Amino acid sequence: MAIDVRTICLGLLSRGPATGYEIKKSFEDEGAIGYFLEASFGAIYPALGRLTEEGLVDLKVEQQDGKPDRKVYSLTESGRAAFKDSLRVSPGPDRFRSEFLFLLLFADLIPHDHLRHLIDERLEDYRQKLHELESECVQIPAKTSAGLEFIRGQGAAYFRAMIEYIENNRHLLEAQSERIPAHAAE
């Protein structure tokens, strides 16, 4: 399958009509989905165009005053079928990329103070995101689903586990980097 922008658009449209702009926004606004999906305008608009050519989606153009026309896309029958089909393939492995973890891998090369600061920052970040996921989050009822609720819970479980692990084990890293005082790092 490959979780490309095409498929993401198809998936989000299966929950109801939307414009390209709204699809992009849903990564930021809508609950948890931004934590494991993202796409830029430069990817979404062309994808929507191709999907239209292929007949998997269609659009209604709403004219507006100063702004460009609003193009509201919806899935066609064949689009819905194609998306359902794409859900049948067995999913590939998860892909996790973390600059933060990469840095920690080389914690012994990082000055002690800086390392502590990095960890504190990231921990704060995780706590913030956990908080967002746990808060009720005013959601358009029509757009929630068991899947979305599950994903939100998964995200929360992930952040909770990471916070706990880092809090309990950061001393292992900090002990290593302590040997190189900040002023002697270079």
Next chain:
Amino acid sequence: MAIDVRTICLGLLSRGPATGYEIKKSFEDEGAIGYFLEASFGAIYPALGRLTEEGLVDLKVEQQDGKPDRKVYSLTESGRAAFKDSLRVSPGPDRFRSEFLFLLLFADLIPHDHLRHLIDERLEDYRQKLHELESECVQIPAKTSAGLEFIRGQGAAYFRAMIEYIENNRHLLEAQSERIPAHAAE
């Protein structure tokens, strides 16, 4: 910084000399690092070439009988400095991509039996990976570090959290998909 193949090569070489082939292998073999780093030969070899041109690494060519020459790369002084420098920037956000989670987001469109099967499979997969991380794993002592140990623990904590969450919450998804019996899915 951006955690590109260049930087990954620099980082791994900071632990000792290696060939391109060995760098690639270390993603598969070496403890946890494959869970959040990866690169293909097609990316590694050119990266090593460019790094050599730039004087950040140098190589000793070991001639071999039938096989191509073994090119053993090591960091130069300026390479080590450049890498240390790159560790100074503040790390960007984690990036997590999961086809599996994407499918679950649309669990209500998946036939019940298939969904159960998907979840069982993934759970088995996670348990397997957790087991690998928990097992002692014969490691070249010179290549272990506090960072690597920390990362292994982090990976284990991650898989444990995911397994627990999925086991406790899969019923939420399965209840939804139940409404669509497999034979009526199309």
Next chain:
DNA sequence: ACGGACATGTAACACGTTACATGATTAA
């Protein structure tokens, strides 16, 4: 005899990001 590990490298291709272009309205 056959596949896998060892070993390096190139070229075509896919995919996505960033920056740019355009422009009205509204809140600070």
Next chain:
DNA sequence: TTAATCATGTAACGTGTTACATGTCCGT
């Protein structure tokens, strides 16, 4: 007046994957 939100789109660019090319040795 300055920034943000709404709204779409193109083009250059970077980065990485996949497939191909080549060839030996070793275990089963």
